[in-house]
Amino acid sequence: xxxxxxxxxxxxxxxxxxxxxxxxxxxxxxxxxxxxxxxxxxxxxxxxxxxxxxxxxxxxxxxxxxxxxxxxxxxxxxxxxxxxxxxxxxxxxxxxxxxxxxxxxxxxxxxxxxxxxxxxxxxxxxxxxxxxxxxxxxxxxxxxxxxxxxxxxxxxxxxxxxxxxxxxxxxxxxxxxxxxxxxxxxxxxxxxxxxxxx
Numbered sequence: 001x002x003x004x005x006x007x008x009x010x011x012x013x014x015x016x017x018x019x020x021x022x023x024x025x026x027x028x029x030x031x032x033x034x035x036x037x038x039x040x041x042x043x044x045x046x047x048x049x050x051x052x053x054x055x056x057x058x059x060x061x062x063x064x065x066x067x068x069x070x071x072x073x074x075x076x077x078x079x080x081x082x083x084x085x086x087x088x089x090x091x092x093x094x095x096x097x098x099x100x101x102x103x104x105x106x107x108x109x110x111x112x113x114x115x116x117x118x119x120x121x122x123x124x125x126x127x128x129x130x131x132x133x134x135x136x137x138x139x140x141x142x143x144x145x146x147x148x149x150x151x152x153x154x155x156x157x158x159x160x161x162x163x164x165x166x167x168x169x170x171x172x173x174x175x176x177x178x179x180x181x182x183x184x185x186x187x188x189x190x191x192x193x194x195x196x197x198x
Contacts (some may be wrong), residue, residue, distance in 0.1 A: 016153050016155060016156065017150070017151045017152070017153065018147075018150070018154060018155075018170065022170065023147060023148065025100075026147050026170065026173055026174055026177070027144055027147050027148060029104070029174060029177040029178075030140065030143060030144045030147065030176070030177045031144065032177075033177040033178075033180045033181045033184065034137075034140045034144075034180075036180075036181060036184045037064075037067060037136065037180050037183075037184045037187075038133065038136075038137070040184050040187045040188060040191070041060065041064055041129060041133060041187065044060060044129065045197065047197040048060060048191075048196065048197050049061045049129050051190075051195070051196055051197055053190070053193050053194075053195055053196075057190075058122065058186075058190075059190075060187055060190055060191070061122070061124075061129065061132075062122035063122075063183050063186050063187050063190065064129070064132055064133075064136070064187070065122040065123075065124070065125060065126065065132060066116060066120055066121070066122055066183060067136065067179070067180050067183050067184075068126070068132055068135055068136045068139065069119075069120050069122075069125070070120055070176070070179050070180070071136060071139040071140060071143065071176060071180065072139050073119070073120060074172065074175065074176045074179070075139070075142070075143050075146075075173075075176060077159075077172065078169050078172045078173055078176075079146065079152075081159070082157045082158075082159045082169045082172060083152045083154065083157050083169050085157060085159075087153070087156040087157065088156060088157065088158035088166075088168070092158045092166050093155070093156065093158060093168070095158075095165065095166035096155075096158055096166050096167055096168040096171060099164065099167060099168075099171050100170070100171060100174060102164065103164065103167065103171050103174045103175050103178055104174065104178050104181075106163065106164060107164075107175055107178035107179055107181075107182055108178050108181050108182045108185065109182075110182065110185055110186065110189075114163070140180075143173070143176060146173075147173060152169070154168060154169035154170040154173070155168050155169070155170055156168070157169040159172065161175070
């Protein structure tokens with residue numbers, strides 16, 4: 001019994017929760033990109049919501065659905081797979097150093113076009129803009145609450161990203177916000193296109 005208690009105590013000591021500055025920074029980015037997305041779709045008419053400048057170009061509805069799908073998928077990846085896995089070795093942890101800023105810069109760079117995987121492509125899951133927005137708010141609020149309270153050692157859990165290579169769980173969470181910022185920029189581009197309904 002004493003050995004079990006000692007091991008449990010050692011596990012608690014080994015875990016390193018986020019520094020308050022890291023926590024605040026990620027939550028601030030989550031809040032800011034939440035507002036940006038909601039502002040970008042506020043007041044859109046049905047014609048604007050569904051407008052496609054070309055068959056292969058996503059409508060505002062499709063871009064917004066991609067954001068909402070990614071919000072859930074990335075959060076589940078972080079909290080169930082990455083955080084649930086074993087701590088990374090020193091080499092992998094070293095490979096994540098200095099990438100917090102890089103995540104925000106690379107992911108929001110719209111000059112680099114990427115293909116969304118099939119499971120993150122829009123399929124008209126939500127019938128109305130109101131349903132989609134409500135779901136996004138719920139998901140983003142859950143993500144912010146996790147960041148606010150988690151004691152998970154996010155810096156020691158690492159997983160490979162197809163573009164950015166090794167990222168720790170904290171950086172993956174920052175990527176959720178960066179991803180929504182990237183596609184909010186796409187929404188703005190769409191709204192500024194010549195044929196966008198007035």
